[in-house]
Amino acid sequence: MSRFNNIHLGLSHEEALRILTLPEAELDAASDYYMAASHLINFPGETSEAALIALLKKPSDEQSTRLAQRKAVEVLGHLKAEQAIPVIGDCLNSDDIYLVENSAWALQQLNCRDQALHQRLIALLQDETQNRRVVIQSLAGLGVKEAAASIRPLIEDPQPGVRGAARAAMAQLIDERDHLEAIEDHLVLPNQMDRQAAIQDLIDAHSLELLPSVLKAPVSPAFRSRALKALWPEGAKECMGLSLTTAIDALLQDEPEDLVLVHRYDQAPEQAFLLQEFFGTDFSRCYLALQTLKGQSATTLWPLIQQRWEEEAHNDYGAHYFFIHLFRELVDWPEAALSVIENWLLDAADTLRPQFMKSKPAAILTLATVLPKRCHEELGRWSDPEQTPFWESRYAAIMAMEQLGLQPIHRSDPNPFVTARIESFND
Numbered sequence: 001m002s003r004f005n006n007i008h009l010g011l012s013h014e015e016a017l018r019i020l021t022l023p024e025a026e027l028d029a030a031s032d033y034y035m036a037a038s039h040l041i042n043f044p045g046e047t048s049e050a051a052l053i054a055l056l057k058k059p060s061d062e063q064s065t066r067l068a069q070r071k072a073v074e075v076l077g078h079l080k081a082e083q084a085i086p087v088i089g090d091c092l093n094s095d096d097i098y099l100v101e102n103s104a105w106a107l108q109q110l111n112c113r114d115q116a117l118h119q120r121l122i123a124l125l126q127d128e129t130q131n132r133r134v135v136i137q138s139l140a141g142l143g144v145k146e147a148a149a150s151i152r153p154l155i156e157d158p159q160p161g162v163r164g165a166a167r168a169a170m171a172q173l174i175d176e177r178d179h180l181e182a183i184e185d186h187l188v189l190p191n192q193m194d195r196q197a198a199i200q201d202l203i204d205a206h207s208l209e210l211l212p213s214v215l216k217a218p219v220s221p222a223f224r225s226r227a228l229k230a231l232w233p234e235g236a237k238e239c240m241g242l243s244l245t246t247a248i249d250a251l252l253q254d255e256p257e258d259l260v261l262v263h264r265y266d267q268a269p270e271q272a273f274l275l276q277e278f279f280g281t282d283f284s285r286c287y288l289a290l291q292t293l294k295g296q297s298a299t300t301l302w303p304l305i306q307q308r309w310e311e312e313a314h315n316d317y318g319a320h321y322f323f324i325h326l327f328r329e330l331v332d333w334p335e336a337a338l339s340v341i342e343n344w345l346l347d348a349a350d351t352l353r354p355q356f357m358k359s360k361p362a363a364i365l366t367l368a369t370v371l372p373k374r375c376h377e378e379l380g381r382w383s384d385p386e387q388t389p390f391w392e393s394r395y396a397a398i399m400a401m402e403q404l405g406l407q408p409i410h411r412s413d414p415n416p417f418v419t420a421r422i423e424s425f426n427d
Contacts, residue, residue, distance in 0.1 A: 011035070013043040020051045024062055033068035041075045049081040056087050070102050077106030085110055089117040092124065100124070101131040108138040118144045125150045133161045133197070140169035140204065148173045155179050160186050160194040168205040180207050187217040188262050192282045195262075199223045203230045211240055216260045218284035221251050222358055225392075237420060245424045248417055252361045252396050254325065256291035263288050271301055275308050278322040286322050290329065298330035302337045309344065317355040324348055324359055328366040342371055349382065349393065361396030368400035375400055383409055391415040398422055 019027070019036040027033065037055060040048040052072040058065060073091060076084040088110070091103040104121060112118075122144070124135045132154065139147040151173070154166035164186050167179035183205075186198030196219050202210050203226070214227045228247060237244050250258050262284040269292070277289035293301075305323070313319040327341055348356070348363035364382055367375040381387040382397035391413075398408055398421045413419045 011039050013040075013048070016040055016043075017047065017051050020055055024060065024065060027064070030064040031067075033064055034071055037068045037072045037075060041078055044079050049076065049079060049084060052076050052081070053084050053087050056084075056091065066096055066099065070096070070099050073099065073102040073106045077102075077109035080110060082110050085112050085114060085117070089114060089120070092117065092120050097130055101134050104131075104135045104138040108141040112142060118142065118147070122147050122150050125154065132157075133159075133165045136162070136165040136169050137204065140165075140172040143173065145173050148176075160189055160191075161197045164194075164198050164201040165204075168201040168207075171205040171207070177205070177207075180205055180210065183207070184210055184213050187213055188260050190262060192219060192284065195219050195284075196223050199227050203227055206231065208233070208240060212242060215242075215247060215250070216258065218259045218261050218287055220283050220358070221254050225251055235416075244417070245421050248395060248421070249399060252365060252392065252399065254362070256287040256294075259284075259287055261288050261291070265292065268292055271296075272304060275304060278319040278326075279312065279316055281318070283318075286318065290322055290325055293326060294329040296330060298333040298337065301330060302334055306337070306340065314344070317353075317359070320348070320356060321359045321362060324362045324366050328369045333370065338371060342367075342374055345371070346374075346378070349378070357390060357392075360390055361392040364393060364396040364400055365403075368403050372404055376404055376406070379404075379406070380409060385410075385414050391418055394418050395421055 016036040016039045019032050022032075024033075033055065037052060040052060052075055055065075055072045056069055058069075060066070069091075073088055076088060085107065088103050088106050089112070091099050094100055094103075104124070107117060107121070118139070121135055121139050124130050125132055125147075136151055136154065139151065148170060151166050151169050155163050155170065157163040157166065164183050167183055170176040170179055180202070183198050183201050186201070187195055189195055189198070195217055199214055199217060199219065202214055208231045211227060211231050214231075215224050217224060228251065232244065233239055263282075265288065271293070274289040274293050277285050280286060298305075305326070308319075309323055313323045324345065327345065333341070345363045345367045348359045349367065351357075351360060364375065364378075367378075379397050379401055383394050383401070385394065388394050388397070394413060394415070395418045398418065401408055402425065408422045408425060411422065413422060
């Protein structure tokens with residue numbers, strides 16, 4: 001269950017169920033149905049499933065109800081509520097395209113074996129108003145081989161997300177893999193969502209052969225890491241010309257030079273502009289800004305860095321990550337700045353905020369470079385599985401030990417990737 005699910009801490013199971021029985025006119029707020037439906041993900045079981053199914057059967061044109069029904073379908077999928085398949089199947093006939101999209105996704109999660117619903121999903125491929133990417137993914141995930149003929153024309157669809165999913169589906173359904181190489185071009189498309197979708201397509205198609213290209217895609221390292229974990233053969237130390245530990249090291253170091261960046265500058269922008277780029281949503285632009293700032297003197301940048309961190313970056317998970325990398329890449333830090341940065345890095349390395357997880361290993365590696373003695377003092381607990389459950393942080397701690405000329409404290413780790421990194425000390 002996702003760490004983001006339980007966001008209504010004051011809401012009990014009983015109260016969520018009660019809210020869903022109320023007439024629309026008696027709700028305290030228009031979002032109450034949605035809130036209650038969302039919260040039931042924390043209470044698996046027949047009672048929650050029955051309440052969500054009843055909500056789906058509720059006839060209403062009110063937007064608040066329609067939004068809640070979309071969420072109810074999603075929650076039923078997460079809860080693996082197979083008894084909900086018929087009513088979710090009925091939702092495929094809705095005029096609400098978002099409800100249809102969620103229903104297609106949920107039927108895959110529920111491993112729907114209903115042939116009539118498979119045919120309904122296939123028919124949806126002819127409707128350009130629908131999210132055909134999700135429909136394709138559902139059919140492929142369900143292994144509906146008879147859908148291949150309807151999916152094949154979509155491998156040339158104008159939308160990258162649709163044609164990528166179609167190409168992946170052909171590989172999944174009938175082992176037709178000659179279309180997969182074209183998805184490699186999607187990894188450097190201008191739109192970041194298209195790049196992220198391409199990575200998911202290659203994961204779905206089990207395209208191990210294109211993993212080296214995925215690892216160079218200019219997207220959040222979380223997407224590249226997901227692909228590595230999904231595609232890497234269990235127990236292998238080398239694959240497709242890649243070393244496992246070298247690949248993970250590169251993921252955690254996350255140097256812009258190791259990626260194929262989509263964007264370029266005609267001339268170097270001002271430093272204020274470059275720092276502002278860290279707050280953008282396109283990681284290719286963020287990496288380009290980081291690359292441009294690398295090696296510059298921290299003395300001139302520090303006042304602006306401190307201002308932007310304290311105003312926004314400390315609470316913006318994207319900028320937070322790139323600022324931490326920047327601390328490692330600049331030179332000539334003023335002494336006063338280092339004491340402040342030390343506190344920021346220690347806080348980042350130990351943060352429990354879910355969206356800031358990728359900053360944790362980055363902070364450890366930055367501390368090893370900028371303040372190695374201080375880092376040394378913390379490596380014992382950062383490499384301890386009981387004190388540091390996040391495996392990427394333990395892995396970064398092992399990298400830091402090697403950087404500082406230390407030996408690993410533990411001989412093995414519950415995570416095979418961390419164990420592989422420990423063993424690499426003897427290679």
